[in-house]
Amino acid sequence: MSLRVAAAAPFIQNGTTRLEEGEFVVALSLDRDWFSPDQAKRLIDIATREGLLERDGDDLVAGFDPSEVTVPEEFVPDEDILQERSAFERVLDALVADGAEKHEAVGAINALQGDLGVTIEAAAVVYARREGLDVDDIAPIARDAIVEAGTEAEPEER
Incomplete structure (x- = not known):
């Protein structure tokens, strides 16, 4: 990284x-x-x-x-x-730094996202934790992405 x-x-x-x-x-x-x-x-x-x-x-x-x-x-x-990275990019970098193959990790995260029906950030955090990586610093960012995605999906009140 x-x-x-x-x-x-x-x-x-x-x-x-x-x-x-x-x-x-x-x-x-x-x-x-x-x-x-x-x-x-x-x-x-x-x-x-x-x-x-x-x-x-x-x-x-x-x-x-x-x-x-x-x-x-x-x-x-x-x-x-020098550019801000998304929670997904940060988790992926941590996985690669820990020895995971990038394309395999991306595939597994995408599959997990489909299985769980969550954002890519949340799926990445779950996958990293399953792989034994400490991503506690990134988990709140992923949670915020879920909340933000839920807010965008809610219809506006009239």
């Missing part, structure tokens, strides 16, 4: 799990030349929402163990990691 790799790189580079936000931005923008400073700040926002980073005052704390992440020498993150 390239967002996790990009978020881990500054911590690995500095041999720590806590960095000042400015140090994190410098590591991504100046040291590695992966992003502009504004893009690095956007990555912080996204990684924070996804639970990869936590804010503690002016510091950023890794919400995972950076030492368990490998940053390949030729790695350069795609700019698409």
Whole structure:
């Protein structure tokens, strides 16, 4: 998962799990030349929402163990990691990171969605939990998608 790799790189580079936000931005923008400073700040926002980073005052704390992440020498993150991902995409990334084949996971999630009659996000969470993955941080997003889908399906009162 390239967002996790990009978020881990500054911590690995500095041999720590806590960095000042400015140090994190410098590591991504100046040291590695992966992003502009504004893009690095956007990555912080996204990684924070996804639970990869936590804010503690002016510091950023890794919400995972950076030492368990490998940053390949030729790695350069795609700019698409700066875009918000749906709950389905996040669960799918977690499944792939855990060793699942992407096309098999998508097929199983689609089948489960049809069997259960739920949103793709909810089916992805159920599938991931059945596979033993902790997706508790994503489950509320999937629940919100169900509520939103139900609201859209209700006829308007007149």
